[in-house]
Amino acid sequence: MLGLVVNPVAGVGGTAGLAGSDGEQVRSLAAARGGAARAGARASTALGALPAGTAILAAGGPMGEDAAAAAGLVPRIVYSPGSTTTAQDTTAAVRSLVEAGATLVLFAGGDGTARDVATALADQPHAAALGVPAGVKMYSPVFAVSPRAAGALAGAWLAEGLPLAEREVLDVDEAALRLARVEPRLYATMRVPHRPGRTQARKSPAPASEHEAVVAAARGAAAMLRPGVRYLLGPGGTMAEVARALGVEKTPLGVDVVLDGEVVRRGASETELLEEVARGPAQAVVTVIGGQGFLLGRGNQQLSARVVQAIGDGPDGAGPLLVVAPESRLLDLGGRPLLVDTGDPGTDARIAGYIRVVTGPAATSLYPVHAPELT
Numbered sequence: 001m002l003g004l005v006v007n008p009v010a011g012v013g014g015t016a017g018l019a020g021s022d023g024e025q026v027r028s029l030a031a032a033r034g035g036a037a038r039a040g041a042r043a044s045t046a047l048g049a050l051p052a053g054t055a056i057l058a059a060g061g062p063m064g065e066d067a068a069a070a071a072g073l074v075p076r077i078v079y080s081p082g083s084t085t086t087a088q089d090t091t092a093a094v095r096s097l098v099e100a101g102a103t104l105v106l107f108a109g110g111d112g113t114a115r116d117v118a119t120a121l122a123d124q125p126h127a128a129a130l131g132v133p134a135g136v137k138m139y140s141p142v143f144a145v146s147p148r149a150a151g152a153l154a155g156a157w158l159a160e161g162l163p164l165a166e167r168e169v170l171d172v173d174e175a176a177l178r179l180a181r182v183e184p185r186l187y188a189t190m191r192v193p194h195r196p197g198r199t200q201a202r203k204s205p206a207p208a209s210e211h212e213a214v215v216a217a218a219r220g221a222a223a224m225l226r227p228g229v230r231y232l233l234g235p236g237g238t239m240a241e242v243a244r245a246l247g248v249e250k251t252p253l254g255v256d257v258v259l260d261g262e263v264v265r266r267g268a269s270e271t272e273l274l275e276e277v278a279r280g281p282a283q284a285v286v287t288v289i290g291g292q293g294f295l296l297g298r299g300n301q302q303l304s305a306r307v308v309q310a311i312g313d314g315p316d317g318a319g320p321l322l323v324v325a326p327e328s329r330l331l332d333l334g335g336r337p338l339l340v341d342t343g344d345p346g347t348d349a350r351i352a353g354y355i356r357v358v359t360g361p362a363a364t365s366l367y368p369v370h371a372p373e374l375t
Helices: 023-033 039-047 065-072 088-099 110-121 147-160 173-179 208-225 238-244 270-277 305-311 329-331 345-351
Strands: 001-004 057-058 076-079 104-108 128-133 164-171 184-195 230-232 254-261 262-265 284-287 294-296 323-325 338-340 353-360 362-371
Touching: 001 039, 001 065, 001 088, 039 065, 039 104, 039 110, 039 128, 039 147, 057 065, 057 088, 057 329, 076 088, 088 110, 104 147, 110 128, 110 164, 110 184, 128 147, 208 238, 208 270, 208 323, 208 329, 208 353, 208 362, 230 238, 238 254, 238 284, 238 323, 262 270, 270 305, 270 353, 284 294, 284 305, 294 323, 305 345, 329 353, 329 362, 338 345
Parallel strands: 001 057, 001 104, 057 076, 104 128, 128 184, 230 284, 284 323, 294 338, 323 353, 338 362
Antiparallel strands: 164 184, 230 254, 254 262, 353 362
16 A cells, blocks of 8 residues: 655755755745745656556645645545644654555655654564655655656556665755755665666765866866856856856855856845846756766756746757766766756756766767656
């Protein structure tokens, strides 16, 4: 039996340009900056990939019932939250789902939600779980590569009994993350249905030996930037090196807008990026998340489908994305494609295919890009 739990506030900090969604103060700031939770919609997309008539158990209201209804399903409600949901609600809901007979818990959220689910399953060795990616931070390899992949995996597990793999639940302290101290900690492990290529890999940090290659790739990208174009520099260490090559200071985990060697917007939200793109030619500059291979949809949600669509074909038809990464990061993927998961299938399909990756001064690689939500 399949159980469903949704963290209703997951992802609210993403498009707002914040490093997560934990805490009421952060969520209030996110709302003021135009942020919106997306867990319910992504859970509904996942459920839409299940076979028609699949019976599910769910938490009530925005914690699962609403998403199921949007997908045309009528779940049996086994937990009713209060008007304001908390991490304790997630834990209690998962325990109720398992007690009611759920053997696989489908949960929508980010790493914090995964921790709460793992806490509830700590004394339930026969229960499994699978994440629908809907948060800002998603370092843990317990998530499917997209919502639709999560639903398809859950359906295959119910029908075929897919093998289960023990996967890590990782998380970082959001306050430290906003200061660019990215130190994921192992909190638990979780049994997850496994099918190659359908669950995301663990995010891997760049090794110290890679630093010179990152600097070379960043210099190559900096040399390609054109006058009169607004460049939206995404988060991450590689983008910090691009900024250093340009002689500007970078917001560690935000998206900054650079025009003609000057930062014209720091730590921009989706709304602010749309304002900048409307002022003239623009291009988003992103890197490859080590180990996972994502270009969009993991930690840079302010570079949303709306922003990519507004960029259009980019400067002189160069495309909406300028991708920068050392060759070693591509090799570490072992032939797996780069991934995009903006939440909009049309936008993802437009980016999918092959993309040129700047790997050094006057050096590029042509690499495949896959849109997992389309399969």
